[in-house]
Amino acid sequence: MDDHAVGSQRHLSRRSLIATGALAAGALGASAPVGTAFGPSPARAAAGVTKKVTIYAEQLPGGLFGYGLAPGQATVPGPLLEMYEGDTLEITLVNTTNQRLSIHPHGVDYSTESDGSPLNASFNNPGETRTYVWRSREMFAAAGRRFMPGSAGYWHYHDHAMGTDHGTAGVAKGLYGALIVRRRGDILPEKQFTVVFHDMTINNRMAPETPMFEANLGQRVEWIAIGHGNLFHTFHLHAHRWADNRTGMLEGPSDPSLVIDNKDLNPGSSFGFQVLAGEGVGPGAWMYHCHVQNHSDGGMAGIFLVRNADGSMPPGAEEAIHRFQGHTHTHGS
Amino acid sequence: MDDHAVGSQRHLSRRSLIATGALAAGALGASAPVGTAFGPSPARAAAGVTKKVTIYAEQLPGGLFGYGLAPGQATVPGPLLEMYEGDTLEITLVNTTNQRLSIHPHGVDYSTESDGSPLNASFNNPGETRTYVWRSREMFAAAGRRFMPGSAGYWHYHDHAMGTDHGTAGVAKGLYGALIVRRRGDILPEKQFTVVFHDMTINNRMAPETPMFEANLGQRVEWIAIGHGNLFHTFHLHAHRWADNRTGMLEGPSDPSLVIDNKDLNPGSSFGFQVLAGEGVGPGAWMYHCHVQNHSDGGMAGIFLVRNADGSMPPGAEEAIHRFQGHTHTHGS
Amino acid sequence: MDDHAVGSQRHLSRRSLIATGALAAGALGASAPVGTAFGPSPARAAAGVTKKVTIYAEQLPGGLFGYGLAPGQATVPGPLLEMYEGDTLEITLVNTTNQRLSIHPHGVDYSTESDGSPLNASFNNPGETRTYVWRSREMFAAAGRRFMPGSAGYWHYHDHAMGTDHGTAGVAKGLYGALIVRRRGDILPEKQFTVVFHDMTINNRMAPETPMFEANLGQRVEWIAIGHGNLFHTFHLHAHRWADNRTGMLEGPSDPSLVIDNKDLNPGSSFGFQVLAGEGVGPGAWMYHCHVQNHSDGGMAGIFLVRNADGSMPPGAEEAIHRFQGHTHTHGS
Numbered sequence: 001m002d003d004h005a006v007g008s009q010r011h012l013s014r015r016s017l018i019a020t021g022a023l024a025a026g027a028l029g030a031s032a033p034v035g036t037a038f039g040p041s042p043a044r045a046a047a048g049v050t051k052k053v054t055i056y057a058e059q060l061p062g063g064l065f066g067y068g069l070a071p072g073q074a075t076v077p078g079p080l081l082e083m084y085e086g087d088t089l090e091i092t093l094v095n096t097t098n099q100r101l102s103i104h105p106h107g108v109d110y111s112t113e114s115d116g117s118p119l120n121a122s123f124n125n126p127g128e129t130r131t132y133v134w135r136s137r138e139m140f141a142a143a144g145r146r147f148m149p150g151s152a153g154y155w156h157y158h159d160h161a162m163g164t165d166h167g168t169a170g171v172a173k174g175l176y177g178a179l180i181v182r183r184r185g186d187i188l189p190e191k192q193f194t195v196v197f198h199d200m201t202i203n204n205r206m207a208p209e210t211p212m213f214e215a216n217l218g219q220r221v222e223w224i225a226i227g228h229g230n231l232f233h234t235f236h237l238h239a240h241r242w243a244d245n246r247t248g249m250l251e252g253p254s255d256p257s258l259v260i261d262n263k264d265l266n267p268g269s270s271f272g273f274q275v276l277a278g279e280g281v282g283p284g285a286w287m288y289h290c291h292v293q294n295h296s297d298g299g300m301a302g303i304f305l306v307r308n309a310d311g312s313m314p315p316g317a318e319e320a321i322h323r324f325q326g327h328t329h330t331h332g333s
Numbered sequence: 334m335d336d337h338a339v340g341s342q343r344h345l346s347r348r349s350l351i352a353t354g355a356l357a358a359g360a361l362g363a364s365a366p367v368g369t370a371f372g373p374s375p376a377r378a379a380a381g382v383t384k385k386v387t388i389y390a391e392q393l394p395g396g397l398f399g400y401g402l403a404p405g406q407a408t409v410p411g412p413l414l415e416m417y418e419g420d421t422l423e424i425t426l427v428n429t430t431n432q433r434l435s436i437h438p439h440g441v442d443y444s445t446e447s448d449g450s451p452l453n454a455s456f457n458n459p460g461e462t463r464t465y466v467w468r469s470r471e472m473f474a475a476a477g478r479r480f481m482p483g484s485a486g487y488w489h490y491h492d493h494a495m496g497t498d499h500g501t502a503g504v505a506k507g508l509y510g511a512l513i514v515r516r517r518g519d520i521l522p523e524k525q526f527t528v529v530f531h532d533m534t535i536n537n538r539m540a541p542e543t544p545m546f547e548a549n550l551g552q553r554v555e556w557i558a559i560g561h562g563n564l565f566h567t568f569h570l571h572a573h574r575w576a577d578n579r580t581g582m583l584e585g586p587s588d589p590s591l592v593i594d595n596k597d598l599n600p601g602s603s604f605g606f607q608v609l610a611g612e613g614v615g616p617g618a619w620m621y622h623c624h625v626q627n628h629s630d631g632g633m634a635g636i637f638l639v640r641n642a643d644g645s646m647p648p649g650a651e652e653a654i655h656r657f658q659g660h661t662h663t664h665g666s
Numbered sequence: 667m668d669d670h671a672v673g674s675q676r677h678l679s680r681r682s683l684i685a686t687g688a689l690a691a692g693a694l695g696a697s698a699p700v701g702t703a704f705g706p707s708p709a710r711a712a713a714g715v716t717k718k719v720t721i722y723a724e725q726l727p728g729g730l731f732g733y734g735l736a737p738g739q740a741t742v743p744g745p746l747l748e749m750y751e752g753d754t755l756e757i758t759l760v761n762t763t764n765q766r767l768s769i770h771p772h773g774v775d776y777s778t779e780s781d782g783s784p785l786n787a788s789f790n791n792p793g794e795t796r797t798y799v800w801r802s803r804e805m806f807a808a809a810g811r812r813f814m815p816g817s818a819g820y821w822h823y824h825d826h827a828m829g830t831d832h833g834t835a836g837v838a839k840g841l842y843g844a845l846i847v848r849r850r851g852d853i854l855p856e857k858q859f860t861v862v863f864h865d866m867t868i869n870n871r872m873a874p875e876t877p878m879f880e881a882n883l884g885q886r887v888e889w890i891a892i893g894h895g896n897l898f899h900t901f902h903l904h905a906h907r908w909a910d911n912r913t914g915m916l917e918g919p920s921d922p923s924l925v926i927d928n929k930d931l932n933p934g935s936s937f938g939f940q941v942l943a944g945e946g947v948g949p950g951a952w953m954y955h956c957h958v959q960n961h962s963d964g965g966m967a968g969i970f971l972v973r974n975a976d977g978s979m980p981p982g983a984e985e986a987i988h989r990f991q992g993h994t995h996t997h998g999s
Contacts, residue, residue, distance in 0.1 A: 106569075106594050106595060107574060107592070107594055109572065109613040109614045110572060110614060111614055111615045111617070112615070112617035112618070112619075112649055112653070115571060115572070115617075115619075115620075117571070117620060118656065119618060119620055119636075119653050119656055119657055120617065120618065120649065120653050121649070121652070121653075121656075135613070137613060139583055139586070142520060142582055143520050144518060144520055145584070145585060146520065146580065146582040146583065146584060146585075147582060147583040147584075147585065147586070147588075148582060148583075148609065148612075149574060149575060149576045149581075149582065149583050149590075149592040150592070151574070151592070152592065153574075153591065153592045153593070164626075164630045165630075166622070166626060166629040166630055166634070168626040168627070168629075168630055171626060172626075185810060187808060187809050187810055187812065227567075228626075229625075229626055230625055230626050230627045230628075232565045232898045232932065234893075234932045234933055234934045234935055236772075236934045238781060238783070239775065239776060239781070241773060241815060241817070241819075242815060243589070243815045244591070245589035245590060245591060246589055246590065246591050246592065247589070247812065248815075249808055249812040249813060249814060249815065250589075250805055250812065250813040250814075250815050251587055251589045251811070251812060251813075252587075252811060252812075252813065253805070253813070254917055254918075255589050255813075256909070256911035256912055256913070256916075256917045256921050256923055257589055257815075257911060257912065258819065258910070258911060258912050258937070259773070259815040259816070259817070259818065259819045259912065260819070260935075261772050261773055261821075262772060262934040262935045262936075263935070264597055264930055264932055264935070266565065266567045266597055266624075266625070267567055267624045267625045267626060268567045268569045268595040268624025268625075269567055269593075269595045269596070269597070269624075270595075271591070276814065279814075280775040280801070280803060281775045281776060281777055282777045282778070284777070284778035284781075284786065285778070285785060285786065286778075286781075287781075287783060287785055289832070291932075291933045291934025291935075292895075292896055292932070292933045292934075293830075293832060293834040293837060293838075293894075293895055293896050293933060294834070294896045295896075296832040296834075297830045297831075297832055297834055301832070303785075316778055316786065316787070319787070320778070320785050320786050320787075323784065323785055323787075324785055439902075439927050439928060440907060440925070440927055442905065442946040442947045443905060443947060444947055444948045444950070445948070445950035445951070445952075445982055445986070448904060448905070448950075448952075448953075450904070450953060451989065452951060452953055452969075452986050452989055452990055453950065453951065453982065453986050454982070454985070454986075454989075468946070470946060472916055472919070475853060475915055476853050477851060477853055478917070478918060479853065479913065479915040479916065479917060479918075480915060480916040480917075480918065480919070480921075481915060481916075481942065481945075482907060482908060482909045482914075482915065482916050482923075482925040483925070484907070484925070485925065486907075486924065486925045486926070488927075497959075497963045498963075499955070499959060499962040499963055499967070501959040501960070501962075501963055504959060505959075560900075561959075562958075562959055563958055563959050563960045563961075565898045576922070577924070578922035578923060578924060579922055579923065579924050579925065580922070583922075584920055584922045585920075588922050590922055597930055599898065599900045599930055599957075599958070600900055600957045600958045600959060601900045601902045601928040601957025601958075602900055602926075602928045602929070602930070602957075603928075604924070
């Protein structure tokens with residue numbers, strides 16, 4: 001777990017940034033493992049700890065803004081943040097820009113001072129540094145046999161102050177990222193991809209510049225999908241599926257959850273799941289895309305490249321990538 | 334529970350109307366307890382009973398229409414109606430207006446005469462009184478180990494006859510409300526809020542006129558969220574979360590449900606959940622809003638004011654409310 | 667089960683086509699049982715088998731295209747395909763048209779050759795015949811107590827190659843249908859209806875030409891709902907409800923699933939459920955419709971005709987059907 005903990009992401013920043021399908025990673029958005037000692041084993045139990053993270057909000061080329069774990073390393077989306085139920089994250093946000101901005105999380109606990117909203121005067125003025133505290137916890141008993149839910153989930157964070165009191169300009173320009181709160185015992189993935197459906201873009205890019213996510217056959221891959229902006233979307237992944245519940249896996253034979261391969265991904269919502277790359281279907285260039293027809297035609301599509309188990313390219317994949325790079329934005333035959 | 338039963342809502346009408354975030358409650362939409370002997374205890378078992386309710390459909394200032402439990406008391410949204418699985422509601426709808434209208438419920442059982450649709454000639458002509466019967470029931474065994482679902486849920490009712498055969502004008506003008514069917518043993522709340530996302534409004538109001546819902550720190554608050562109109566929306570509540578299942582609470586450690594704080598709220602859909610006000614985050618002025626950016630910027634936002642446990646104002650809350658009243662409708666800095 | 671198996675649908679084609687609410691079945695879209703020895707009993711256990719099906723893609727009057735199980739029998743939507751977890755379907759698609767097209771499934775396993783996408787050069791040129799292989803499987807153990815999900819679900823298939831690389835023209839013109847993968851032990855229905863919400867149409871028709879689905883009081887009816895196109899929709903069925911899980915039924919008293927009667931039905935998504943026709947509410951002409959107000963007003967509504975148990979017409983149903991045929995497309999007054 002150490003390789004995966006947020007506290008250690010600072011020295012893993014280059015790898016974890018790449019893993020999020022970050023803008024800086026180039027046209028194909030090549031991804032790499034977040035950590036090394038990081039197989040499909042149950043998460044280790046641990047007492048709740050407090051981790052301190054410094055995040056830098058920076059202006060990027062092309063009118064974009066990003067969050068990063070070190071100066072000069074901001075990306076779109078920002079770094080993937082993770083914690084276990086019971087942990088606390090102390091986020092020191094350094095605003096290196098000339099804009100008012102903030103960081104507002106979903107799913108975790110925070111006081112009004114850490115709300116990240118102008119409503120509560122919780123934001124960074126230009127050049128200002130401010131600390132936001134995010135807490136999490138396990139489920140706890142309510143009356144009867146029921147439990148008030150804990151914090152575990154596939155969440156996200158975003159600006160809530162640039163442009164409008166809801167951070168509309170900040171979100172539009174790339175100030176967003178994924179936040180995972182795990183329950184102890186959760187299965188850890190080998191690779192992680194952050195996919196943000198945001199107006200007509202994926203991670204603020206359009207095909208063929210959308211991220212190409214890569215894994216080897218059989219690797220346990222975790223997808224975190226986030227919606228933003230003004231439009232409705234549906235996330236579809238070819239040749240893979242997941243349970244529409246907290247983990248994406250069935251809790252047992254009597255788990256009643258829907259199994260799906262297409263899910264609404266609307267502004268402010270997020271979900272996550274794990275698949276075994278190419279399991280049962282083989283390697284290849286598999287599409288992920290918005291299933292709204294004029295969105296996919298307009299560029300909301302990308303490639304999930306499942307390589308052979310040894311990392312080599314499977315037959316046909318190069319040709320598919322070539323087609324993708326040349327044949328997007330088709331609005332009619 | 335008596336204070337909460339529909340049969341007794343007639344003499345509780347002022348309080349229950351206020352509790353729904355009713356239009357008449359003023360700009361801040363102050364809310365108050367629905368009942369007094371009404372703590373977080375399991376619901377009492379009871380045999381199915383039939384309750385008779387008279388509802389008055391009335392024209393309101395500003396071109397609105399509303400349902401009310403007494404003449405001159407119509408509100409937007411209409412009164413919160415509740416029943417237990419097995420109960421029957423006999424709704425006598427008095428149409429005091431010059432428009433054709435009806436009342437159509439979701440989730441419960443009714444014959445075609447009580448459908449509330451012009452298709453089945455089930456509506457009130459101008460000035461007409463008509464009775465609609467809504468029944469409910471518990472789950473019952475299907476073949477195998479499965480059960481056909483009972484009626485328990487966070488439902489709603491609305492006009493299905495004004496303007497068009499689908500009641501488009503009636504819904505647009507405020508003829509809608511919440512309907513809860515409880516399963517015996519469900520935990521009862523201390524406060525209840527009805528939130529209707531309807532085109533660019535919340536309960537037919539825009540910020541800063543949207544309802545301000547109030548509770549004291551730790552109170553068990555029930556939210557009922559309803560979607561109407563022509564647009565898609567997502568409901569987000571700051572600093573609180575819920576399980577995406579029937580009750581909003583986990584049924585136990587193996588309940589696989591997603592835990593969320595943002596959910597699609599589209600026309601005809603509804604959901605509900607209970608939170609402990611400010612639990613784990615403290616008191617303050619917490620925002621609830623549509624997370625579609627141009628909807629929140631356009632006025633689909635309001636305040637959930639969590640007071641101190643003794644009812645006094647927490648630090649910063651007055652300032653936040655003041656900001657909210659002056660700084661809405663921001664479409665760019 | 668034999669009557670229901672895909673392998674035998676070729677000699678059942680007329681009936682199963684009708685059961686899907688097919689375009690060719692006339693304005694009232696009368697439906698009939700898919701099979702005879704087909705009651706509400708648990709599905710029989712069986713080893714996984716491979717079934718071969720030939721599907722003909724054909725041009726239809728009115729600019730439409732359809733899939734069919736025999737030459738000259740293409741319909742919109744296409745035939746309902748079914749399999750059990752573990753089964754394989756070998757689809758031989760005969761393209762009788764002058765357009766590039768394909769067949770792309772959701773929910774099942776396929777290699778890149780059977781992807782149905784131009785990305786993977788998986789399509790039929792005009793006049794070409796090509797075989798697509800769809801496999802399915804049961805859940806299997808992951809690390810810990812969890813299971814990777816199996817294929818069981820209410821899925822669908824559609825063109826992915828006509829007009830654009832995402833099949834936008836093919837989908838728009840009717841190249842879509844339902845695919846069910848059952849888990850062994852699932853309860854089989856007596857009747858089945860496929861409902862596709864596609865832009866402003868239901869099964870590419872608008873009221874009053876939308877399909878009228880028919881059943882006798884108490885019959886176990888299975889609905890398969892599919893979304894396509896560019897718009898968002900919500901599916902609502904009057905006087906019936908279902909659990910928002912894999913089967914639409916509760917797995918037992920502790921199943922935490924939401925019970926709903928209105929659900930988002932957006933492009934690429936699908937769901938299914940079973941109801942007992944008119945159970946608890948009686949026979950009659952019940953509406954199903956999109957609950958987005960300007961969609962239902964614009965023609966996205968139809969009738970679920972629940973006849974008396976002996977098949978005779980219940981009181982008021984003829985009048986309701988007459989009203990529906992004359993009173994649709996009401997945009998005011």
